[in-house]
Amino acid sequence: MALLTPEDLEDLLNKLRQSNETIKASTGKGITEICEEVYGTRPASQKVAIVPITAGNGIIGNFSSSLLAITEYFGLEGYITDHPDITGYHQAVSDGADILLMADDHMFIAHNLKNGKIAANHICTGVIYSEIASRFIHAGSKDVMVIGLGRVGYAGAEHLVKKGFNVYAYDPNTEFMEKAIEELGVNAYDSADHKKFSMVFEATPNANTISEGMITDRCLISTPGIPCALPAELAENGDIDLVMEPLVIGAAAMLYSVF
């Protein structure tokens, strides 16, 4: 699993503000409005406990503090437990926390103890970033390009198919491609078709996965992928809207999904 680094999380709220401005400009709505529409929920100053987890690769510097900043951004009462792991979990439940946020190296979850709802980061990230891509106000069709069909990409492709978009997908992993074609009915993207997309959702751990031949001059690229999917020379093109942010948008979707 590609793990976040403390560097990824630097200047997080500024990255969110920039991303949100781009989201508003290219979809007409901001991230909180989109989350409300996708999940049909709103924050209600819930008490959120963040439990650091030492399993596997261990605690990531400023991961918990980043989640704390996210809870405050959404007007929630957030705090980090005094201890990690089971001791922290016990403290959170004893304190009467409504929602727990915690992550090991494989799963990052939000669990609402009051209504029983639980959310996984990779699903919510796929859903929210693909949703953003699909809301491009200048799109001339319902065609969306999906790059990467792993944990995040597959969830996003599934979401787009359910919403009736024409999904063209590419993943070098042929098993994942076949699964998406069979189970979701996606079209296999073929560069030989020279088809260009104004809406792209990318979820890969590789840089520069987007090439000029894939995109229209004016387009929206929505990607949680780290590092950046868009080559620097293409990013200079003023008509490409890029929504890319390492944690907050996905975590916001998790919270809205369990409110």
Ligand SMILES: NC(=O)C1=CN([C@@H]2O[C@H](COP(=O)(O)OP(=O)(O)OC[C@H]3O[C@@H](n4cnc5c(N)ncnc54)[C@H](O)[C@@H]3O)[C@@H](O)[C@H]2O)C=CC1
């Ligand atoms: N910004 C955020 O909030 C979050 C970001 N991430 C990031 O999203 C990325 C994807 O995460 P996962 O889905 O868990 O990874 P994964 O490893 O499950 O899936 C990645 C997929 O990308 C495919 N891929 C690699 N190079 C490709 C290329 N050039 N073109 C098309 N497909 C390609 C791989 O074959 C694989 O199927 C990672 O970089 C991860 O760090 C994950 C969760 C949240």
Ligand SMILES: N[C@@H](CCCCNC(=O)[C@H]1CCC=N1)C(=O)O
């Ligand atoms: N156990 C650590 C957190 C580990 C998080 C690993 N997961 C990722 O990096 C995923 C989540 C979003 C993007 N990648 C701690 O409690 O500090």
Ligand SMILES: [Mg+2]
């Ligand atoms: Mg995010």
